[in-house]
Amino acid sequence: MSSITDDIREILLSHGQMSVAISTLDDDADLYQNGLTSHASVNVMLALENNFDIEFPIQCCENQRSSPWPPLPRPLKSWN
Amino acid sequence: MTMVTPTAISASTRTSHRYSRRVEVGVDVHDVHDVVHALCHFGDQYLTRVFNEEEIAHVRAHPLTDAVFLTGRYAAREAVVKLLRLDNAVPLRALVDLSGVASVRVELRGEALDAARHKGITEILLSIDHGRRFATAIAVADVDNLNQGGPP
Numbered sequence: 677m678s679s680i681t682d683d684i685r686e687i688l689l690s691h692g693q694m695s696v697a698i699s700t701l702d703d704d705a706d707l708y709q710n711g712l713t714s715h716a717s718v719n720v721m722l723a724l725e726n727n728f729d730i731e732f733p734i735q736c737c738e739n740q741r742s743s744p745w746p747p748l749p750r751p752l753k754s755w756n
Numbered sequence: 757m758t759m760v761t762p763t764a765i766s767a768s769t770r771t772s773h774r775y776s777r778r779v780e781v782g783v784d785v786h787d788v789h790d791v792v793h794a795l796c797h798f799g800d801q802y803l804t805r806v807f808n809e810e811e812i813a814h815v816r817a818h819p820l821t822d823a824v825f826l827t828g829r830y831a832a833r834e835a836v837v838k839l840l841r842l843d844n845a846v847p848l849r850a851l852v853d854l855s856g857v858a859s860v861r862v863e864l865r866g867e868a869l870d871a872a873r874h875k876g877i878t879e880i881l882l883s884i885d886h887g888r889r890f891a892t893a894i895a896v897a898d899v900d901n902l903n904q905g906g907p908p
Contacts, residue, residue, distance in 0.1 A: 691797070708844050714834060714837070714844070714845070714847060715786065715790050715794070715834075716790070718794065718802070718846055719793070719794050719802075721846070722797075722798045723797075723798075725801075726798075726801075
């Protein structure tokens with residue numbers, strides 16, 4: 677029976693496109709330092725979601741958009 | 757006649773660059789095959805987490821160029837993440853959103869929004885180009901020193 681760690685390593689092998697052998701990495705290795713790209717990390721995230729039937733929360737809060745970006749030009753700001 | 761020495765020109769340029777205007781740049785080159793891989797394995801799950809409804813509608817209408825278009829959009833988000841120096845941030849649409857196709861507009865959220873405010877960035881301009889194998893994007897921002905929320 678495979679452990680969660682084994683499943684994660686299998687997913688990294690299939691979707692991580694790492695520049696080093698997964699088997700050589702410690703469990704707490706920094707994946708980005710070992711060649712995981714941002715796009716490959718998206719694939720890994722989606723594969724983990726499917727494998728473990730979970731959904732990663734998106735760190736995006738609507739309440740952080742209460743003030744606009746791009747910001748108002750300074751002359752308009754001063755009138756508000 | 758006034759002689760302008762190279763030293764004087766250099767000093768003037770440095771002063772102007774340092775105190776009047778600063779530009780932040782982010783660039784990304786992305787392999788179309790990476791996006792094809794993701795589309796094949798994750799389909800709509802990938803599309804909806806990374807891209808917005810406008811982009812998804814565009815690729816549904818232009819299926820022959822979908823992967824190339826999406827690669828350009830991914831590269832654009834990544835270029836913005838690099839411009840903002842968000843280490844290891846995954847450029848999902850929830851962080852960096854884009855609107856428009858011919859003229860692309862950037863909308864920031866969450867951590868990206870905080871970083872832009874902190875740096876005093878008021879506008880990010882994007883240029884995206886595609887080939888059959890790669891897409892590339894450059895993001896450029898004028899930094900408004902007076903609007904800056906923290907140290908450069």
